[in-house]
Amino acid sequence: MSAKSLFEKVWDQHVVVPESEDTPAVLYIDLHLIHEVTTPQAYATLRAAGLPVRRPDRTVATMDHSTPTEPVTTLKDIDVVSQPAAARQIKAMIENCDEFGVHLYGFGSEHRGIVHVIGPELGATQPGKTIVCGDSHTSTHGAFGALAFGIGTTEVGHVLASQCLLQRRPRTLAINISGRLAEGVGAKDVILAIIGQIGVDGGTGHVIEYRGSAVAGLSMDERMTVCNMSIEAGARAGMMAPDDTTYEYLQGRELAPKGAAWEEALVRWRSLPSDPGARFDRELDLDVSNLAPMVTFGTNPGMVIPIDGTVPAKVADPGFKKALDYMQIEAGKPLLGKPVDVVFIGSCTNSRLSDLRQAAHILRGRKIPDSVRVLVVPGSQHIKHEAEAEGLDQIFLAAGAEWRESGCSMCLGMNGDTVASGKLSVSTSNRNFEGRQGPGARTILASPATAAATAVNGAVSDPRQFLN
Amino acid sequence: MKPIIRFSSHTVVLPFDDIDTDQIIPARFLTTTTREGLGDALFSDWRYDSDGSPDPDFVLNTPAAQGAEILVAGNNFGCGSSREHAPWALLDYGFKAVISTQLADIFRNNSLKNALVPIIVDPKTHAWLLEHPGTEVEVDLEDTVIRLANGQAVTFPLDRFSRYCMMHGTDQLGFLLQQDEAISAYERERAWPI
Numbered sequence: 001m002s003a004k005s006l007f008e009k010v011w012d013q014h015v016v017v018p019e020s021e022d023t024p025a026v027l028y029i030d031l032h033l034i035h036e037v038t039t040p041q042a043y044a045t046l047r048a049a050g051l052p053v054r055r056p057d058r059t060v061a062t063m064d065h066s067t068p069t070e071p072v073t074t075l076k077d078i079d080v081v082s083q084p085a086a087a088r089q090i091k092a093m094i095e096n097c098d099e100f101g102v103h104l105y106g107f108g109s110e111h112r113g114i115v116h117v118i119g120p121e122l123g124a125t126q127p128g129k130t131i132v133c134g135d136s137h138t139s140t141h142g143a144f145g146a147l148a149f150g151i152g153t154t155e156v157g158h159v160l161a162s163q164c165l166l167q168r169r170p171r172t173l174a175i176n177i178s179g180r181l182a183e184g185v186g187a188k189d190v191i192l193a194i195i196g197q198i199g200v201d202g203g204t205g206h207v208i209e210y211r212g213s214a215v216a217g218l219s220m221d222e223r224m225t226v227c228n229m230s231i232e233a234g235a236r237a238g239m240m241a242p243d244d245t246t247y248e249y250l251q252g253r254e255l256a257p258k259g260a261a262w263e264e265a266l267v268r269w270r271s272l273p274s275d276p277g278a279r280f281d282r283e284l285d286l287d288v289s290n291l292a293p294m295v296t297f298g299t300n301p302g303m304v305i306p307i308d309g310t311v312p313a314k315v316a317d318p319g320f321k322k323a324l325d326y327m328q329i330e331a332g333k334p335l336l337g338k339p340v341d342v343v344f345i346g347s348c349t350n351s352r353l354s355d356l357r358q359a360a361h362i363l364r365g366r367k368i369p370d371s372v373r374v375l376v377v378p379g380s381q382h383i384k385h386e387a388e389a390e391g392l393d394q395i396f397l398a399a400g401a402e403w404r405e406s407g408c409s410m411c412l413g414m415n416g417d418t419v420a421s422g423k424l425s426v427s428t429s430n431r432n433f434e435g436r437q438g439p440g441a442r443t444i445l446a447s448p449a450t451a452a453a454t455a456v457n458g459a460v461s462d463p464r465q466f467l468n
Numbered sequence: 469m470k471p472i473i474r475f476s477s478h479t480v481v482l483p484f485d486d487i488d489t490d491q492i493i494p495a496r497f498l499t500t501t502t503r504e505g506l507g508d509a510l511f512s513d514w515r516y517d518s519d520g521s522p523d524p525d526f527v528l529n530t531p532a533a534q535g536a537e538i539l540v541a542g543n544n545f546g547c548g549s550s551r552e553h554a555p556w557a558l559l560d561y562g563f564k565a566v567i568s569t570q571l572a573d574i575f576r577n578n579s580l581k582n583a584l585v586p587i588i589v590d591p592k593t594h595a596w597l598l599e600h601p602g603t604e605v606e607v608d609l610e611d612t613v614i615r616l617a618n619g620q621a622v623t624f625p626l627d628r629f630s631r632y633c634m635m636h637g638t639d640q641l642g643f644l645l646q647q648d649e650a651i652s653a654y655e656r657e658r659a660w661p662i
């Protein structure tokens with residue numbers, strides 16, 4: 001048998017009907033994650049056709065995008081803290097899941113949170129699975145060696161009704177990452193550097209496999225940060241080979257296999273990594289030894305520089321000029337020292353316990369200037385409680401930050417947590433698009449360490465200043 | 469869905485690269501629970517001033533753009549989020565096709581599911597279209613070509629299955645549901661737990 005890549009193995013194992021020139025492959029989906037924003041119309045399709053959800057047991061539902069980050073205990077609270085349309089959407093989700101028999105990790109659940117945070121946290125995300133969600137950052141789950149990608153609402157309906165998707169096989173791109181990360185430099189900086197190098201459309205049509213010694217050395221939280229932003233390079237998905245770090249993370253989690261099933265799963269999972277000699281359609285090498293913390297300066301994640309660098313001057317490009325005008329950032333100048341109005345620590349990219357610890361490490365015993373609003377939003381209720389058990393909330397609150405309930409929050413500003421027009425935000429999220437954090441909001445993407453350092457100084461700062 | 473065989477229209481040009489789905493339809497409009505009525509919110513942050521009045525300089529607000537069914541955009545249109553609200557908004561506004569040199573994967577998929585024709589052309593054709601805003605273009609799914617006013621016919625890639633569905637107004641879910649036996653067999657016979 002010829003050598004196969006991780007992607008090819010997972011793909012082949014899930015083909016129900018092979019593709020032909022006339023028809024795409026029918027691909028079986030092991031895990032369907034759903035949230036309130038991209039499902040109401042899909043449920044409506046099922047209802048209109050009189051169809052049930054085929055595998056409610058393979059469907060995991062939560063609410064994250066439009067949910068308030070103020071505490072909610074009763075459904076009445078939602079009306080109080082949410083806008084009417086958001087409240088309607090939340091209630092529709094509760095009713096739809098109830099009607100179709102899908103378990104919802106809703107208000108009051110320890111595992112309500114950002115859909116890409118709770119999948120792994122519950123142990124539902126596992127190596128070798130096909131995982132989809134009506135959300136582009138589904139690529140996050142590829143960190144476990146799953147084939148995970150975002151779909152639209154029509155396809156959400158397809159999966160609800162048939163547990164399958166019609167798919168053409170994507171191409172593959174191997175990114176070999178070597179070297180040792182310097183202190184103060186992390187997974188977020190690695191993925192921002194990759195997007196800067198290949199561009200926001202560099203991965204279009206491809207599934208990326210991140211490989212190499214630097215990947216093996218990353219924790220699961222860090223691996224998820226890298227895979228999460230694969231979509232920002234246009235990739236269909238990002239994957240990493242499962243290894244002992246993966247298994248250690250999963251063992252004992254609520255939905256992970258137990259006992260003999262765990263042992264069987266381990267044998268299967270160990271066969272998943274790409275065979276030696278596996279072929280990829282494209283390959284790319286990256287040495288991260290000299291990487292600095294990265295920050296974006298423009299209006300897409302590919303417009304990125306090292307924190308000690310200067311904004312490039314490509315003024316001949318009208319799009320580039322439009323982006324700098326929007327950001328009110330000058331070509332040829334550094335970003336370091338630029339005053340900011342808001343710091344957001346959260347999102348499916350960087351809201352896990354280790355992200356919060358990094359930020360707390362820098363904020364401990366320090367005061368945030370009054371001019372800066374700092375919002376810390378954990379990825380799930382479980383992470384919130386873990387952080388509180390360690391006293392991280394007290395560190396944030398003492399520094400002058402706000403400590404919230406879990407959700408997407410200021411990553412996309414759907415729930416009322418927004419950055420005001422014209423204000424500059426340093427955010428640990430994944431998109432610095434125009435208006436992403438609110439109409440007219442200006443966003444710089446950075447790691448949790450860079451965000452925390454920026455919060456302390458009230459201006460874009462190098463986290464390496466706080467190394468001790 | 470109405471079957472589409474061919475249609476022609478004048479174009480509107482948005483020449484910027486990497487137009488993301490947050491520009492096509494900002495997140496604050498995603499609290500809807502239906503597919504309809506999103507056309508008014510299309511390109512909202514570019515189209516309206518902060519007081520909600522149409523910005524006369526934005527191309528969709530110009531008299532020449534009225535009635536256009538084909539959008540010509542800069543490279544890599546539709547990147548970012550998976551929101552199907554993006555093609556829904558474009559369709560609701562009145563667009564039937566989008567032309568670029570590259571379309572983001574999820575946006576392209578979503579467009580195909582809703583019969584918004586995603587058209588990828590070579591850089592030369594693209595440059596010509598950018599330079600001729602308002603030009604008349606015929607989109608022909610039968611031959612998978614676009615015909616330009618300069619006499620050129622340019623073919624574009626289109627998956628056969630999606631083309632069939634668009635030309636017949638077929639919903640892809642029907643096809644999937646016909647696979648029920650194969651799906652059940654897969655669930656029964658797979659060597660490891662579903």
Ligand code: SF4
Nearest residue numbers: 137347348408411412
């Ligand atoms: S945190 Fe942001 S990117 Fe992640 S799922 Fe929520 S809105 Fe999407």
